[in-house]
Amino acid sequence: MYNIKKLPFAYQDLEPFLSTKTIATHYKKHQVNYLNNLNNLLIKNNYNFSMPLLDLYNNLSYFNIEDQSDILFNLGGVVNHELYWQSINPYQKELPKDLLLEAINNKYESLSNFQNKFNEIAKSLKGSGYVFLVKNEDKELDIVKMANQDNPLLNGQTPLFCLDMWEHAYYLNYQNNKDEYLANFWQIANFKEANDLFNEVNR
Numbered sequence: 001m002y003n004i005k006k007l008p009f010a011y012q013d014l015e016p017f018l019s020t021k022t023i024a025t026h027y028k029k030h031q032v033n034y035l036n037n038l039n040n041l042l043i044k045n046n047y048n049f050s051m052p053l054l055d056l057y058n059n060l061s062y063f064n065i066e067d068q069s070d071i072l073f074n075l076g077g078v079v080n081h082e083l084y085w086q087s088i089n090p091y092q093k094e095l096p097k098d099l100l101l102e103a104i105n106n107k108y109e110s111l112s113n114f115q116n117k118f119n120e121i122a123k124s125l126k127g128s129g130y131v132f133l134v135k136n137e138d139k140e141l142d143i144v145k146m147a148n149q150d151n152p153l154l155n156g157q158t159p160l161f162c163l164d165m166w167e168h169a170y171y172l173n174y175q176n177n178k179d180e181y182l183a184n185f186w187q188i189a190n191f192k193e194a195n196d197l198f199n200e201v202n203r
């Protein structure tokens with residue numbers, strides 16, 4: 001079975017931006033629930049758990065056709081949260097640097113323009129989903145919104161960084177005030193994983 005990946009911080013560490021209760025519920029209830037559902041679906045399909053999680057995206061045909069959309073949904077629920085937790089951190093946060101900083105400046109002119117564009121796209125998302133920074137099919141940076149638990153890998157894009165826009169991510173702290181949620185997100189945003197992933201895909 002696949003195991004839950006440890007959070008890179010303690011539940012209380014993102015206070016006051018995200019409360020202990022928000023993080024604990026988000027991780028222990030939502031993410032664990034997606035993981036349990038995914039494991040159960042894979043067991044039902046006699047899967048031997050031999051692949052890294054992300055490889056399941058390219059091997060969906062291995063599973064019964066009637067289970068594929070549920071597998072995709074719950075797989076997204078696991079890997080999207082794993083990337084989200086890497087995209088925030090109150091202590092060990094990093095700004096975009098080296099290749100990623102260069103690509104952001106080339107495409108968006110400045111980090112603050114990039115953040116404004118990211119906010120704009122986040123606010124335009126209808127219903128639940130995520131906003132991702134990706135390397136797209138043309139090998140360029142892009143900001144994309146994805147509904148529900150969809151992951152940009154479904155569109156041939158490599159996710160580097162993301163923000164959870166499901167209500168469970170912010171409602172206890174911000175109710176429906178997405179502007180405040182987004183403003184505070186940039187206080188804790190961490191590009192360490194994005195820098196590393198971008199270097200890796202450009203090697």
Ligand SMILES: [Fe+2]
Pocket residue numbers: 026030081164166168169
């Ligand atoms: Fe979430």
